[in-house]
Amino acid sequence: MRIAAIDVGTNTAQLLIADVTGKRIERLHVAERFVRLGEGVDATGRISKAALRRLGDVLRDHRSVAEAHEVDQFVVCATSASRDATNRDEVIRFVRDETGLPYEILSGEEEATWSFAAATAPFRDVHAGCLVVDVGGGSTELVAGTNPSGHTPNAERSISARVSLNIGCIRLTERCFTSQPPAPNDISFARNAIDSALEHATLIASSRNDGALTVIGTAGTASALALVDTGPDSTIDPLNGSPHTLTSERVRHWREDVLRRSPEEVLALHPKAMEHRATVFPVGVMILDAVLEQTGASVLHVSPYELRHGLILRHLASA
Incomplete structure (x- = not known):
């Protein structure tokens, strides 16, 4: 079919x-x-x-x-x-x-479930705890699980907790930034909103206490960050690509870099990846950076699969 x-x-x-x-x-x-x-x-x-x-x-x-x-x-x-x-x-x-x-x-729970199933699908060696982060325009989905590789192709069975937070990159950019590059007060306003949302996400606290944690970014902001990190001549294959890895220091570097840039300067980093995304990308990177900081994770793994792949997994599960 x-x-x-x-x-x-x-x-x-x-x-x-x-x-x-x-x-x-x-x-x-x-x-x-x-x-x-x-x-x-x-x-x-x-x-x-x-x-x-x-x-x-x-x-x-x-x-x-x-x-x-x-x-x-x-x-x-x-x-x-x-x-x-x-x-x-x-x-x-x-x-x-x-x-x-x-x-x-989709409900927030359904979106989180099938984003998790898709994001973890390319990984064959994640047997301990993991956290999937999907920074969208209106919300950020966080899904925690254990041993998704052992549950392939039904990774949703490994999910232990999920939450949908109203801190998407469009929502917070419209709410917090009055200019771009944003003023220091605007950055603080956005960061406080992000930290407040994450502090109330109990799965973040439990993730910190579970030892080694694999953090996987999927879709929009994470995929765009991978492309920016590899440069405008990147050959990442959106159909058959492999996961891309950034250290937390590299994510922090890009957070600080894009917050200093105008939308035109953000666009110049990777014109294809930043098209129609340049104005909201800085907040998206702020969210990814905050998640890594809150969990203490040292690496962000960017999955080549996202919710549209999960929708097919969902269709198969219900067939």
Whole structure:
């Protein structure tokens, strides 16, 4: 069976086309389009008409690409922005009427579960504790587990705790930054919001007490950071790439670097990876840095797989 999975987040709508044979997934095509669906949602509580039009255009394009690949089934799921919007029912109707596609809004728990399953899938040697971090536009998902490699391909069985925090990079940029580069007071405001959210996440405290911990970053900010770290000539393969590793010192270096830059200067670091992301990337790196500091982890492993891969795993689990 050939499946097209679309993950509609706060910032992007990501497509994965894959052939599924039994429990084997062969990734054939990936695409990322920027929608900024969550623009203004933190302030107004609603997804705007302009954002809906952008979403419709992108989903029609994704559908056209998928149909050219002769897919058998579509799986379309949405996360934080759609989940938080007071007009979520309008969004579901709009997508159905304008694109003919299904539109399921995942709970924070479902998003965390399948982000974890996807993020840990490329790893074959994680048998102790691990923490998966997915910094999205509207929220940050944290999922703790033990021995995901021993539970492959059903890594969700290893999950011990999960939480969805309302500290996504778009949400906090809109809330905390009045200029870019941000003023010191804006940086302190954002960091206090991040620290407060993490301090109330009990799984962070338990992670600190469990000894050796593998921290895995997945999707948006983490993937973009891997590309920035390897440079604009990076040959990271989004279909078949291997995990990328950054030390905590390297993450801290990039945090300090991007907070000193204007959006144009952030964009210049890696024009492709930073397109439509440059203004919110600094807060995303702040969140990753804070997670490493709170857990005491010395390394961030960046997974090449993310929620759209998890949506196919979820489909298989329910088949």
